[in-house]
Amino acid sequence: MRYEIIGNLVPAVECTLSAGESMFTQSGGMVWQTEGVEMSTNARGGVMKSIGRAFSGESIFMANYTAKVEGAVVAFGSTVPGRVIPIDIGMNGTYICQKGAFLCAEQGINVDATVTKKASAGLFGGGGFILQKISGKGMVFLEVAGDVVERTLAPGEVIKVDTGNVVAFEEAVKYEVETVKGLKNIVFGGEGLFLTKLTGPGKIMLQTQSFSEFVSKIAARIPTSR
Numbered sequence: 001m002r003y004e005i006i007g008n009l010v011p012a013v014e015c016t017l018s019a020g021e022s023m024f025t026q027s028g029g030m031v032w033q034t035e036g037v038e039m040s041t042n043a044r045g046g047v048m049k050s051i052g053r054a055f056s057g058e059s060i061f062m063a064n065y066t067a068k069v070e071g072a073v074v075a076f077g078s079t080v081p082g083r084v085i086p087i088d089i090g091m092n093g094t095y096i097c098q099k100g101a102f103l104c105a106e107q108g109i110n111v112d113a114t115v116t117k118k119a120s121a122g123l124f125g126g127g128g129f130i131l132q133k134i135s136g137k138g139m140v141f142l143e144v145a146g147d148v149v150e151r152t153l154a155p156g157e158v159i160k161v162d163t164g165n166v167v168a169f170e171e172a173v174k175y176e177v178e179t180v181k182g183l184k185n186i187v188f189g190g191e192g193l194f195l196t197k198l199t200g201p202g203k204i205m206l207q208t209q210s211f212s213e214f215v216s217k218i219a220a221r222i223p224t225s226r
């Protein structure tokens with residue numbers, strides 16, 4: 001499989017497949033394809049895994065695109081203005097991702113739901129109790145809102161992030177949520193009640209735009225009927 005990331009504002013990843021190669025995505029992820037690509041839809045991994053994926057922000061059914069001829073092309077588009085990030089999971093290990101980060105992947109990749117280790121992280125962190133665990137072997141593509149910031153945390157190194165700006169992190173990274181200190185900061189600071197605390201070692205990916213904040217600002221400007 002060869003790929004090219006196309007576009008700047010709302011990018012897509014265009015994959016050129018050899019005969020027999022296949023990619024999968026959530027429902028509605030494909031934006032164009034050439035002749036010689038066959039589509040099939042299934043509850044990848046069985047019904048229970050599919051339900052778990054739904055709680056982690058993905059569709060219950062996954063669409064599979066298989067090349068029947070050499071050099072067939074299929075493209076998958078992001079849903080928000082930002083970036084598409086390629087990760088070789090076989091080379092870089094398992095990643096934990098926030099809801100909706102997964103765009104598409106090769107068939108050797110597993111996308112499963114995973115529960116945050118501390119209940120407080122899921123119940124109060126704003127990112128949800130269930131995250132996405134991406135493992136296996138092959139290429140996976142994540143969509144990022146805004147620009148991406150990648151950092152590698154040393155053992156014990158800490159970074160505190162607004163929950164909506166976390167994209168993904170290696171499985172070795174510790175994920176917690178802590179309360180913002182000070183009543184005035186909570187009420188007037190505009191950052192909400194909690195921050196996500198990521199502790200190394202491991203690689204993390206952050207996004208400069210919080211999609212939920214973006215949506216809330218648009219929603220606040222939509223006229224309502226009287």
